[in-house]
Amino acid sequence: MGEHETHGIIENIFDGLLGKDIYFWNFIVLMVFTLFEVAAVFFSGIPLKTVWAILIGVGIVKGYGISAYFMHLKGDPRIYTRTALFPVVFVLLMLWGIGLSNPEGVTGLPAWCTPLSSDYATNR
């Protein structure tokens, strides 16, 4: 958060660019990507999978920008990153085991989405 020093490829490019620090550029990137995210749903011709890809891709970039620079996981001791990532294991299990294991799920749910029983991959 603000007062830390980080050194990496991204920092070397952006930190000090046009006299602005990494936090300013992170802010600009977040704003631009949000604009991109909102704009994606305005183009009616874009297929569902493309919209999905855009939303997930933008989400990953924004999530990284906020956690790595604003929350300063990049630059802080690794223990904080590990602490932040610890629940991700459970989150993934929850999304996989609960979110995608719906017995009444959509048609053609792949078997890897249905842990414990392939019977869950039912057709509507």
Add this chain to the structure above:
Amino acid sequence: MSSSEAHVDNSIWMRAVLMGSTFLIIGILAFATMGVGMANIRHHDYEEAVHHYEDAKHDYEEAKANNASTEEIAQLKEEKDEAHHHEIDAHLSYLTWRTAGITILLMCITYASFIGLGGFVNSIQPDEDHSHASSSYGGDDHEHHGSGSPIIFALGIMLFLMGFPEFQATLSDMLSGNETELGGIGLSMLGLFVIVLGVSNWWREDLPFIGNGEQIATSAPFEGQHIRKAGLWVFIMSEIMVFATFFSSYLRMRTEWCTGWQVEAGNCEQVDMLTASDFLRPGGAELGGFGGQGDFMTLLPGAVNTFALIISSYTIVLALKTAKNANWEAPEGFMGKLMPTKKAAVRNYLIATLLLGSMFIVLKLIEWSHLVAEGFTIGTQAGSIFYISTGAHGLHVFIGLLVMLYLVFKADTVEFNEDNAQGIEYFGLYWHFVDLAWVVIFPAFYLY
């Protein structure tokens, strides 16, 4: 008084009461202008639009009954539909002003109570009681900056929630004009009283903190780290789990529904569920003429809120950066007038964050009022997960705003500097997490 703490006079605590009064005045003014003045004008327009629609509908029905020409019926139908759209627009416009006025008033009352009561409780103590010798941790210069107040605070929350069902029922009866027994709100009121005491004591311990005595962890895995920071990260870890439960529930329910997206993808044939995004995003699905199909204006509050949270994340980074900068110099031009001193700069960045967060809550409730008016209520399956998830996020924002109020107060009185800026840093971590949660919620519930 010891060298490890600043002395906080009663006059400083009284400034919190003044701040609370200012919020009350702002709230009442906003309610009078928006919630009453503008809302009444819009309500008048709405009533006119309703009459116009009723007339247009009557003309259309009559033309059909009298076997009028096809062209005439088509024209009257077009006029009726136009009048209907106008009626809906007028209703939503009225709701916008009314909700904004009421929300700002309620938020300002909460802000005033929170900051005013805390300041008042501390200001009624004799001046000498604010000195270091009276603190709970003895009188040496090596005391820690720990506090027992969170336990008092948690006890207050527990009492409040234990009494909440009766509290809520009693308040509903009171608002409905039914006979009520005031004893029903006793436990919750006791809880609120304990919360105020806990918060006030917490402030009394933290406000004089000038950076000495930060507790350091002495064992693995956080050895050498500030205990408060490690605790904050563990708290964030638990918060990730909370939001993951909402998200996995949503995912499970969502895979079951035949939404507009699923029809477009060819996975099912007919839309059987309207999601929030159908009402909000342009080109959302429709279900038998009932709701759906948002446009630019319906998505606007959520989109503006997304930008507001990102900007507020940056303003809090700027507040910390300024507080930590020992060689800070006032900027030139307009910004220099806004931030002539370091103290003013930190305070104003925090105020900007507070305003952006407050705007988030106001826009969210305006958006909710529109959705409810269009029939997307918490009683529907899609509505329940939407309102619970976005409501839980909104609650996190609101709690953050209450903490931010205190930070603004501290920035305006004791002042943040390179030694005691941890308060902003740790609060910033929470605030960024709230932003991070929105990064997931916004596309999942508003765009997809």
